[in-house]
């Protein structure tokens with residue numbers, strides 16, 4: 001049974017004061033011996049604060065995006081080396097809220113994915129379909145295309161020791177989570193697509209994102225190919241996030 005991982009994506013939320021309350025509560029609530037990998041991905045300006053509160057806890061921290069360049073004249077961008085300086089160990093790549101708002105191409109996402117791995121951090125690659133694509137029955141084709149771009153550019157082995165988050169776009173922020181069966185079907189599809197590489201199949205974690213909450217987490221995480229969750233709104237509430245993390249314990 002793969003050790004599960006629960007990632008909190010704060011998105012563009014927080015303040016120094018509210019973050020202090022949330023981080024202190026998480027450190028207090030999450031036991032050192034918890035059998036789940038837990039990550040919080042804060043907005044860039046709060047990485048120093050996240051590092052200072054979490055560095056002696058079992059909770060990892062990370063970012064919600066990164067530049068595809070090493071360094072240079074790229075105004076407003078943040079590089080992998082800058083994230084490393086703040087102890088980040090995970091980076092969310094290709095979240096649909098970014099790829100739609102900023103027209104991020106599959107190629108750009110693939111390059112960022114590679115940059116994060118090259119820097120020794122763990123990329124969390126977001127894939128998923130729209131409601132129209134699901135209703136048309138082409139969700140597997142859509143997710144395949146997102147993965148194929150990375151495979152064509154860097155080979156399947158790049159997925160070794162990484163995380164893929166299946167996030168049906170229609171379930172994000174909607175309180176209409178995918179059913180456990182829907183999640184399992186897509187996670188199984190993704191795992192089978194990447195199953196020819198034995199290293200990958202052993203180390204790849206596939207997590208579900210889209211309206212995960214304390215009420216549905218246990219059912220979702222009990223599915224055989226669901227290795228945890230990528231949690232938005234519920235990660236901003238310490239008790240809810242704690243409950244979701246405990247639901248992922250084996």
Ligand SMILES: O=C[C@H](O)COP(=O)(O)O
Nearest residue numbers: 009172173210211232233
């Ligand atoms: O990154 C998290 C996902 O976008 C899900 O967000 P949500 O839990 O608020 O639906």
